[in-house]
Amino acid sequence: MGRFAYSKSQFQDLAQQALEQARKVGASDAQVEVSEGQGMSVGVRNGQIENVEHNRDKSLSISVFDGQRRGHASTSDFSAEAIARTAQAAFDIARYTAEDDCAGLPEVELLAIGRQQPQLDLYHPWDLTPQSAAKIALRAEKAAFAVDPRIRNSEGASVSAQESHFVLANSRGFCDGYATSSHSLSCAPIAGRGDDMQRDYWWTSECDPADLASPEAVGRYAAERALSRLKARKLSTRKCPVLFESPLASGLIGSFTHAISGGALYRKSSFLQDSLGQQVWADHIDLIEDPSLPKRRGSAPFDSEGVTTHKRSLVDGGVVQGYLLGTYSARKLGMQTTGNAGGAHNLLLQSRLTQAKDDLRAMLRKLDTGLFAIELMGHGVNYVTGDYSRGVMGFWVEGGKIRYPVQEITIAGNLRDMLRNVVAVGADTHTYGSKTTGSILIDGMTVGGAG
Numbered sequence: 290m291g292r293f294a295y296s297k298s299q300f301q302d303l304a305q306q307a308l309e310q311a312r313k314v315g316a317s318d319a320q321v322e323v324s325e326g327q328g329m330s331v332g333v334r335n336g337q338i339e340n341v342e343h344n345r346d347k348s349l350s351i352s353v354f355d356g357q358r359r360g361h362a363s364t365s366d367f368s369a370e371a372i373a374r375t376a377q378a379a380f381d382i383a384r385y386t387a388e389d390d391c392a393g394l395p396e397v398e399l400l401a402i403g404r405q406q407p408q409l410d411l412y413h414p415w416d417l418t419p420q421s422a423a424k425i426a427l428r429a430e431k432a433a434f435a436v437d438p439r440i441r442n443s444e445g446a447s448v449s450a451q452e453s454h455f456v457l458a459n460s461r462g463f464c465d466g467y468a469t470s471s472h473s474l475s476c477a478p479i480a481g482r483g484d485d486m487q488r489d490y491w492w493t494s495e496c497d498p499a500d501l502a503s504p505e506a507v508g509r510y511a512a513e514r515a516l517s518r519l520k521a522r523k524l525s526t527r528k529c530p531v532l533f534e535s536p537l538a539s540g541l542i543g544s545f546t547h548a549i550s551g552g553a554l555y556r557k558s559s560f561l562q563d564s565l566g567q568q569v570w571a572d573h574i575d576l577i578e579d580p581s582l583p584k585r586r587g588s589a590p591f592d593s594e595g596v597t598t599h600k601r602s603l604v605d606g607g608v609v610q611g612y613l614l615g616t617y618s619a620r621k622l623g624m625q626t627t628g629n630a631g632g633a634h635n636l637l638l639q640s641r642l643t644q645a646k647d648d649l650r651a652m653l654r655k656l657d658t659g660l661f662a663i664e665l666m667g668h669g670v671n672y673v674t675g676d677y678s679r680g681v682m683g684f685w686v687e688g689g690k691i692r693y694p695v696q697e698i699t700i701a702g703n704l705r706d707m708l709r710n711v712v713a714v715g716a717d718t719h720t721y722g723s724k725t726t727g728s729i730l731i732d733g734m735t736v737g738g739a740g
Contacts (some may be wrong), residue, residue, distance in 0.1 A: 292414065293325055293454055294347070295367075297466060300324075303367055304458035307351050310376035312460070316353035316383070318394050319376075319460045320594070323349045323367075326453030331422035333430055334445035341419045344451075351375055355383040359392045391620035394594070399626060400463045401591035401598075409590065410583040412468035413497040415450040422448040425474060425504050432508030433478040439519070440512050444477035444488060450498070463595040471586065472498045476508045480515040487518035487694075489664075496584050514663070517684075521694035524685065524738035530659035530712065531700055531734045532652055532686070535719035537665055538638075538729040542576070544704055545569075546633050548672055549609065551618020560675030560705060564609045571711040573641040576604035580634035587723025593631030601627075603636070607709075638726040640714035647716040652728045654689035655713050660736055661686050662700065675704040699737040707731050 295303075300323045311319035325347035332339045349372065350363035360383030364375045426446040434440050449472065456466035477490035491511035493502035533541065545561075553559035561569060570576075580589050580598035591597055594616055602610045614622070615630030653661065666680035678701040684691045715727030 293327070293452075293468075295325055297454065297456060300454070300456035300466060301458070301464055303349060303372070304456050304464060306369065307349060307372050307376060308458060308460055310373045311351060311353045311380065314353075314377050314380045315355065316376070316380055316460075317356055318354040320352045320394060321349065321458050322455060324453060324455035326451065328449065328451035329417060329419065329422065330447060330449040331419055331426055332445050332447040333423055333426040335443055336427065336430065338419075338423050339445060341423075349375065351379050353379040353383050354393060355380065357388045357390055357392045358383045358386045359389070360384070360386060391617050393616070394459055394461055395596050395616045395626055397461050399597065399628075400459075400461065400595045401465065402463050404590075404597060406465070406467070406590045407581050408583065409467075409581070409588045411470070411496055411588060412452070412454075413470050413472075413499070414452050415470070415472050415498040417448070417450050422450070426476075428504035429474060429476040429508035429511075430478070432505040433476055433512040436509055436512035437480070437516055439480050439516060440478050441482060442479040444479060444490070446474070446476040446504075446508065449473045457591075457593070457595055459595060465591070465595070467590075470496050472496070472501060474501055474504060474507055476504075476511040478508070478512045478515050480512070481519050485519055487515050487521065489514035489518060496586060500584070518682065518694045518696075521682070521696040522685075524660075524695050524698050524736055526738050527736050528733060529736055530656055530730060530732045531736070532656045532659065532661045533729045533731070534661070534663045535715065535717055535726055535728045536721050537662055538714075538726045539719070539721040539724035540665065541707070541729060542636055542638055542724045542726060544670055544672070544677075545576075545708065546613060546636065548675075548704070549603070549612045550629075551612060551614040551622065553672060554612060555618050555621035558673050560672060561609070565612065567609055568607050568709075569609050569705070570604055570607040570708045572607040574604055574607050574711055574714070575602065575639045575641065577601075577637045577639070578603050578634055579637065580628075582635050585635050585720070585723070587633070587635035589634055592628045594626070596626055596628040596630065598628040598634060606641075634723060636724045638714060638724070638729075640711070643714050643716055643727065645716055647713070647727070649715060649717045649728060652713065652715040652717065652730060653686055653691065655730055656686050657689055658687050660684070660695070660700065660734075661691065670704070677702050677704050677707060697738075701735045701737060702731075702733070707734070
């Protein structure tokens with residue numbers, strides 16, 4: 290893979306061109322983002338290359354303001370003529386939209402202007418050929434097949450390498466950007482035969498390819514997970530504690546952050562309406578947002594509006610300390626942006642009760658008798674009411690030990706109760722996207738089964 294077609298300084302020039310065109314057509318304010326990205330993904334299955342995909346794209350998008358009316362347009366053509374047409378198109382749209390007293394750019398003093406960017410170390414290109422990527426994927430799949438003769442089939446293994454960079458600029462003097470990379474390897478083996486077949490998968494994803502787990506480790510663990518699911522049983526309906534494996538536990542953080550995001554709050558479509566300063570989680574839970582962690586996908590010196598990001602506490606002792614707001618949603622709520630236009634940054638969930646020895650085995654002992662969930666299915670989350678119902682695959686645990694795999698069951702509860710009923714968080718931390726947590730044990734959920 291080659292490097293980028295454009296430099297950062299060229300992007301900055303293009304952004305300034307677009308801002309100048311926006312001014313010429315009559316815009317009172319404008320914001321421009323110029324970006325390009327490229328990458329490759331290679332998939333193999335049963336020892337053969339199945340697909341090779343290359344992607345390369347570029348974009349210039351412009352938002353213009355005519356007073357408190359906003360219009361947006363974008364182009365993949367970076368010529369001066371195309372930029373002028375795009376600025377005009379955005380302005381034409383703005384003129385025909387309704388006025389909105391919350392529309393507009395962030396206040397100048399909040400923008401990351403003239404600040405020294407932290408060294409986030411987010412860009413690590415991976416010089417892969419399709420052949421070398423295929424070799425890595427094949428190693429993972431081969432390792433999966435070697436674990437046990439009951440691994441008879443595969444949904445494949447894949448390797449992906451992506452890199453991109455951007456510049457964001459606005460008419461209030463902000464103009465900056467940076468490059469990022471994201472690389473991954475995954476494997477999905479199938480165990481068993483006939484009526485007793487199970488698949489599982491595992492993956493590794495990092496911005497630096499040197500930090501990826503080995504293909505052999507990914508393949509072996511994926512195979513072990515698939516094998517552990519064989520001879521799964523159903524359960525009768527009951528109420529019991531549920532232990533969410535750490536990758537699933539990050540979904541609980543996602544449900545919470547969605548509910549405290551500006552869009553859900555100002556639309557009054559959140560079960561956590563007016564939750565600032567309220568006890569929402571169990572009193573031993575803290576949730577930290579830290580955009581300054583090196584080599585992490587959720588790290589950023591500024592948000593998608595150019596507002597400076599800061600490390601902060603979202604939950605302290607179970608009490609909500611802050612919302613996730615961009616400029617527009619903040620104004621709708623009569624508040625100030627929190628630098629979360631574009632979403633939350635690195636989130637770390639911690640319990641004050643967690644000890645270093647609280648690995649998965651220790652968490653199973655804390656569960657004692659109940660359900661250990663490793664896969665969720667469906668999208669049964671109602672963010673307005675907090676009602677939660679998901680299909681689940683996992684294991685029945687008795688006396689702190691896994692007894693047998695279970696399937697074709699559901700778990701149900703209300704997120705408000707679930708967050709309050711967190712009993713423990715494991716030290717078996719896993720980062721999924723921009724969220725880091727250990728396994729989470731929740732008391733008192735309803736498990737729906739066969740009878």
